[in-house]
Amino acid sequence: MKRVTLIASVLLLGALSVVNGQNVWPGDVNNNGIVNGVDALYWGLANGSKGSSRTNVTNSWQPQRTAGNWSGVFPDGTSHEYADCNGDGSVDELDLTEIIQGNFDKTHGTPAADKFLVGETDVDPRLIIQGGESGAGLGQLVQLSLALGDALNPVTDFYGVTFTLNFDPQWVKSASINLHPNTWIGNESQVKVFQVLNRATGKLFVTFVRKNKQPTSGSGMIATASVISEDVISTRENLRGESMPPLRFWIEDIQMIDHYGQDWPVVKPQPLEVPILDQQLETKTALWAYPNPANESVVIAMPQGRRESVKRVDVFNAQGQRMDLPYSPAMSGQFTLYMAGATTGWYVVKVWSETEVWTTRIYRL
Ligand SMILES: [Ca+2]
Ligand SMILES: [Ca+2]
Numbered sequence: 001m002k003r004v005t006l007i008a009s010v011l012l013l014g015a016l017s018v019v020n021g022q023n024v025w026p027g028d029v030n031n032n033g034i035v036n037g038v039d040a041l042y043w044g045l046a047n048g049s050k051g052s053s054r055t056n057v058t059n060s061w062q063p064q065r066t067a068g069n070w071s072g073v074f075p076d077g078t079s080h081e082y083a084d085c086n087g088d089g090s091v092d093e094l095d096l097t098e099i100i101q102g103n104f105d106k107t108h109g110t111p112a113a114d115k116f117l118v119g120e121t122d123v124d125p126r127l128i129i130q131g132g133e134s135g136a137g138l139g140q141l142v143q144l145s146l147a148l149g150d151a152l153n154p155v156t157d158f159y160g161v162t163f164t165l166n167f168d169p170q171w172v173k174s175a176s177i178n179l180h181p182n183t184w185i186g187n188e189s190q191v192k193v194f195q196v197l198n199r200a201t202g203k204l205f206v207t208f209v210r211k212n213k214q215p216t217s218g219s220g221m222i223a224t225a226s227v228i229s230e231d232v233i234s235t236r237e238n239l240r241g242e243s244m245p246p247l248r249f250w251i252e253d254i255q256m257i258d259h260y261g262q263d264w265p266v267v268k269p270q271p272l273e274v275p276i277l278d279q280q281l282e283t284k285t286a287l288w289a290y291p292n293p294a295n296e297s298v299v300i301a302m303p304q305g306r307r308e309s310v311k312r313v314d315v316f317n318a319q320g321q322r323m324d325l326p327y328s329p330a331m332s333g334q335f336t337l338y339m340a341g342a343t344t345g346w347y348v349v350k351v352w353s354e355t356e357v358w359t360t361r362i363y364r365l
Helices: 007-020 037-046 093-102
Strands: 127-131 141-148 155-158 160-167 172-179 191-198 203-210 216-218 220-229 247-257 272-274 288-290 297-301 312-317 334-338 345-352 357-364
Touching: 037 093, 037 160, 037 191, 037 203, 037 247, 093 191, 127 160, 127 247, 127 272, 141 247, 141 272, 160 172, 160 220, 172 191, 172 203, 203 220, 220 247, 312 334
Parallel strands: none
Antiparallel strands: 127 141, 141 220, 155 216, 160 203, 160 247, 172 220, 191 203, 247 272, 288 297, 297 334, 312 345, 345 357
């Protein structure tokens, strides 16, 4: 691996520490203005450190005056006290699982961007995501696996890695990650797995960090990811009898550190595409919509033979907010939805008849 000069970054972070003053924001361990997976990495570096406890301890998202008198420091000079998120004088798992988890994604001031070094192919270790070759049935579990480093470019002095697993929230119902049972990065007593799922934006924030101040070296499997696809998917593809778009996964914002807290570049994997098996589509996505993608209006109909008068229509945007969109008088299980007042993106349409509720997704161009 290549050594990377971090003097500029260290100077920048040092300057920020001064600007932010002597306050701990509970969860922002590297004191850069945002709580994210990098703070979980830094937590691992400081785990076990002890110092003075703070007065007026609270977990709430507000600045807490430092107690000082902590001997441990991160490479950029920030005190290990910032990893004592709950202010009890000790850095332990509660600081991670309660405070970093609870204040995840919160910001103060103007956050300074975390460093995500992009590796050079065939020079630096790569992160690999694979699996799902046999496809995903609707509503069913798909297992993915992740590896870090390979025989040609293994990882030396590994201490932790953080990254974001991205996916289309329209297609994925849930996602979680576990340590691979025989991974080289350590067992569950040596490695902390930290993850936060943001279902609305399609992001699983992941950190694997050792917690014993000892590095390890190796390559290969590190984790398995469990993903469940949505059980109701309706798009223009299946309405036209064409194949469904695949479930797509991609990884961003990778930071890997050694036991000194130094960053090492990692090669980002190519996006992974998992085909959706469509054997269940016929019975589960029978609501008809045309055209889809839609411009200003779209005709929506219940399937032939099951058309009843429409009792209610609800439209939700990708953030789950209910939209007030007009629709034509709903006769015989068919109506026109007017989308002039909707911006570009995905919408979920729910239609109530006397006896059933139908759902479909429409893309507004
Ligand atoms: Ca931070
Ligand atoms: Ca603590």
